[in-house]
Amino acid sequence: MDDTRRLRNAFGAFATGVTVVTTKGPDGTDLGRTANSFSSVSLSPPMVLWSLARSSSSLAAFRDADHFAVHVLTADQADLSARFAGKDPDKFAGLAVDRGVADVPLLRDCTARFECRTVHRYDGGDHIIFVAEVCDHHHAPAPPLIFHGGAYGGLAPIGDAGG
Numbered sequence: 001m002d003d004t005r006r007l008r009n010a011f012g013a014f015a016t017g018v019t020v021v022t023t024k025g026p027d028g029t030d031l032g033r034t035a036n037s038f039s040s041v042s043l044s045p046p047m048v049l050w051s052l053a054r055s056s057s058s059l060a061a062f063r064d065a066d067h068f069a070v071h072v073l074t075a076d077q078a079d080l081s082a083r084f085a086g087k088d089p090d091k092f093a094g095l096a097v098d099r100g101v102a103d104v105p106l107l108r109d110c111t112a113r114f115e116c117r118t119v120h121r122y123d124g125g126d127h128i129i130f131v132a133e134v135c136d137h138h139h140a141p142a143p144p145l146i147f148h149g150g151a152y153g154g155l156a157p158i159g160d161a162g163g
């Protein structure tokens, strides 16, 4: 096995949720990409981060945008994850969207959503790391979609963690 594959497998041991990050391109196009690099950062002020591959065809649009929205997917939204990770140029076809701050497209029926304003862009090797302030958020509790070892799954509760 080559080194990149071994590293990718090791990174994949870290189970994450799955998000779709959306923004409005400079030409008014709606853009979205599936991302599991999302992380909460700060409570006060509220801040989050995610990273995007420099190779992404949407890099310039996300880099230049002031605002984006993060949608945390539910266990029954694996199809939405695949859609926004795929090659179809019109990823929003047939989807109902609402409009958020700066006209950013908002997807429906996610378990959490964060409307954000980018405050820092950092070099992250072959990715760019976006750190953003949360302008608004919404939460509707639901079982989350999980990504682990390159595959989707759901939560398997292991009992009362106490506290």
Ligand SMILES: Cc1cc2nc3c(=O)[nH]c(=O)nc-3n(C[C@H](O)[C@H](O)[C@H](O)COP(=O)(O)O)c2cc1C
Residues within 6 Å of the ligand: 018, 033, 034, 035, 036, 037, 038, 051, 052, 053, 055, 056, 057, 058, 081, 082, 084, 085, 086, 087, 147
């Ligand atoms: C579960 C999952 C998580 C992903 N997370 C990220 C991510 O955090 N950052 C990223 O740049 N791409 C991520 N991707 C890949 C992008 O969604 C997308 O497939 C890739 O950017 C395709 O290239 P394009 O942007 O040029 O169309 C992820 C894909 C999947 C299926």
